[in-house]
Amino acid sequence: MKLYKKRDVAIISAAATKCGEHWDKGLKDLAWEAGVKAVEEAGISGKDIEYLVVGNMSGGMFVGQEHIGALVADFLGLNPIPSLRVEGACASGGIAFFQGYMAVASGLYDIVAVGGVEKMTDVEQEHATTALSGAMDFEWEAYFGATFPGIYALMARRYMHEYGLKKETLAKVAVKNHYHGSMNFLAHFRNRISLDEALYAPMVADPLGKYDCCPISDGAALVILAPLEIARKYTDTPIIVKSSAMASDTLSLLKRRDICTLDATVHAAEKAFRLAHIERSQVNLIEVHDCFTIAEILAIEDLGFAKKGEGWKMCDEGQTYVGGNLPVNTDGGLKASGHPVGATGVKQIVEIVKQLRGEVERGRQVNNAEVGLAHNVGGSGATAVVTILARG
Amino acid sequence: MSHIAPPAHWRRAKERYRLLGSKCENCGSTFFPPTKVCPKCRRKGKIAQTEFSGKGKIYSYTIIHSAPKMFEKYTPYILALVELEEGPKVMSQIVDCKPEEVKIGMDVEACFRKLFEQDGEGVISYGFKFRPADNSWKTSY
C-alpha cells in the first residue's frame, strides 16, 4: 500500500565547479562555489530550500572531515534545515540524487538541494588510492594486493578473452573522452590525445594504462529539485526527472555471476526505463561511469544500448562521439572531465541538464537533445544509480 | 587501509593460511570467502567449514604496476582471479611466474607466502598465493 501519490519532479537549477587540482580551495570552498552558482541560477533564496542531501565518499580519509551533511548546510547558510550526507563510494553523488528525488516525489519536501563534493588532492596519491580501495572488499581483495585499476583490469582481460576486444578500442574510448573534455571549460583535462599516446602510455594495471584510468580530482556539484507543478516559478527550462533507480550487488568481484557484467547497472537500468516509460531508442545522450575505459564499454551494454560483447564495437566505430548514434560522456566523462568521487554522480546530472537545455559549449552540444541518461557506479559495481531526464 | 591492527589479521588468518571456505551441507555448494548463509538454501542451509584443495585455473589476470605502499616493493606483480576446482573464485597473486607467461586457463596451485608487512616492526601478514601448477615431479623423477 502506497501512502503517497508519487509527484513529478523537476530540476530547476544545476551547477558544478571546475574539476581538477584546486590547491587554493578546500572541501567547504568547493561546496560553497557549486551551491552559490546553483542558487543564483534558480533565483531562489537559501531560505526556500527545505532539505539538503550531500554525496561524499571519504571526507574522513581525504581531509579528516566527517559530519559533511551539517557542515555543508552550515557553509551554505542553510541551517537549521535537515541535512544528510550519503556514502556509496563513487556512487555517493548518484545516491544523493536518488534520495533527494524520493524526498520531493514523496511529497515530503518541495525544494530540495542535492550536492556532491570531494576534496581529494590534500593527501598524497598513495593515500588517495588507499581511501578509494575502501570501496572494494578489504579482507579478500585489497588485502591480497588488489587495486581499483587492477579490479577493472581483471574485468577488461576477461572481456578481451570472451569477446575479442582489443586494447586499441580501449584507447579509442580515452581519445574520445579527451576530445569531448577539450571543449568543456570545467573539465580536469582539456588536452586532446592521440591514439598512440593512449595505446603506448605507461601501464597501471595491464591491460589498463595511464589513459585508461580516470584522474584524482577535486570538485563539487549541486542541483535543486522541485515538484514539476511549481518548477516554472523558478525556471523557464525545467528538466523533468523521468526516473531514478538504484541497485546493489556483491562488493567483491570474486563473488559475481559474471565479471564482464555489472548486474547492479542492469537492474537499475531496467527499473529506470520501466518507470520512465521511455525506450532506449528515445535516449539522445548518456553520461556513464567510465572510471576506466573498460567501464564505459560495459556500461553501454549493461544499460541496454548494445548486446553483451558488442558494446565495444560502438566505441570502435566512433558512434559514441557527439554527432554519433549515441553520444557518450559529452563532458569528457570521468576520464577527462574528472572524478571527484562523491561529486561525480551529481556532476553527471548537471551535464545532462545543460545538454537538454542546449547550454553547453559549441562542438560538444548534442542537437535537440530531448532525453538523457546518467549512470553512476560505486566500487567495482556494488552500487549503481541510473537516472533518466527529459526536457520539460 | 592505512594501519591494520593485529586482531584484523588474526581474525581471518586460518582462512588465509589454509584456504578455508564454507560448504552448504544441504545443497553441496561451496563458498569462498566463507559465508554464514547459503544464498540458495537460506534457512534450510547448513553451513560448515571446508578446506579447498588449492588447485585451480586462472580466470582473469592483470599485472599491477602501481600499488598501494605496502605492496609497492613487489611491483610489478600478477593479480588474478583464480577459479578453484571446487567452483568458487579467489583473488590472489600469482608467483613463480613471469608476467609474460601468465594466461587465462593456466593451471595453478596454492602456496604459502608473505602477503605484506606494514613496516619493519609490525605484524607480518601471511596467506595463500598461487603458482603455476607443476606436476612434472610425478613423472620425471
Next chain:
Amino acid sequence: MRVGIVGYGVYIPRYRIRVEDIARVWGHDAGSIKSGLDVIEKSVPSLDEDTATLAVEAARNALKRAKDVKPSEIGAVYVGSESHPYAVKPTAATVAEALGIVPNTTAADLEFACKAATAGIQACMGLVRGGYIKYGMSVGADTAQCAPGDALEYTASAGAAAYIIGGENLVAEIEDTFSYTQDVPDFWRREGSLYPRHGGRFTGEPAYFEHVIKASKGLMEKLGTNVSDYNYVVFHMPNGKFPLRAAKILGFTTEHIQPSLVVEVIGNTYSGSSLLGLAAVLDVAKAGERILLTSYGSGAGSDSFSIRVTDLIEERRNLAPPVKYYVERKEYIDYALYARNRCLYRG
C-alpha cells in the same frame, strides 16, 4: 619401542645466483672461489618468502608423505632456524596454524645455528618414545643471512626440510642418536645485528671437524657399528669441501656421501642443510639401507643419527616432490635482483 621418520618433505625457492655474478660485484676471482668451496650457485628466496613460508611448504610436503597422519595427531612442532622472521613470536605456531595442527599441540622455535632442527628431531623422538605424543614435527628452515661482500655470500642460501617423527608406519627407523657440544665462538650473530660474523678458518678444525667427527664416532661406538655398516653418510654442508673431508677422515668413500651433496648447486641452507641432504638420500635409498647423519651447528655442536630405511619408503617417497625436482626447478637472477630480493638496499 621403535621411533623414526614417518614423513619428510623439502622446499627450495626457485631463484639462483651464480658465484660469478657475486664475484663480479666484489672483484673476486670466481674460479678460485668455486674450486675452494665446491659451490657453483645458490638458492635465493623471493621477496615474499621467509623462513616461515619455506617451513610451511616443506612441512606440507612432509605431511603428504606421512599419508595417513592427520594434522591433529601431531603433538609437537619445532622449527629450527637462525632467521626466524620475528625475534619474539614463534615461526612454529605459524607452521602449526598453516597445516591445521593447532590447537592441541606444543610448539617452539629452536636456535642452534645450523643444527637446531636435528635437536628438534631428538626432542620429538623423546616425546614419542615417552608416550607423550603420537607424532612430532621438526623443520629446519633458513633464508640464510650474510653480510654483502663477506665470504659467506657465496654459500648462504635458502631452503627447508621437514620431518614427521613417530613410532609406527616408519619410512626410516632412527636407531639411535648421539650429540657432542662445546662452547666455541666460531660463528655468531648478536641480538639486533643484521648479519652474522665468523672466525674465518677457525670455523674448520676446532669447530666443524671436531664436532662432526666426534659425534659420528661417538654414535658408532655407542651402537657398536662402524663405517662398513652404512650405505650413506650425510653431514652439514657449509660448502662442498667440508663434508667430503669429514667423510674421508672417518673412512667413508665419496660414494657414501655423494648422494647427499646438494650444496654445490643450492648452497648452504643453514638449518635446512644436513636435513636436505638426508632427504636427497631418502629419495634414492633402498629398504634396509643404513644412513649416518651428523648435523653441525656453530657455537658449537653436532647431533648424530643412525637411520635404517624401511620397506615403506618405496610407496611414500613418490607422494611429494623430491629434492632433485626442487634443485632443477630454477631461474637465474643477477646480483641487482638478488640484492632486491634479499633487501640489501637498506640505505
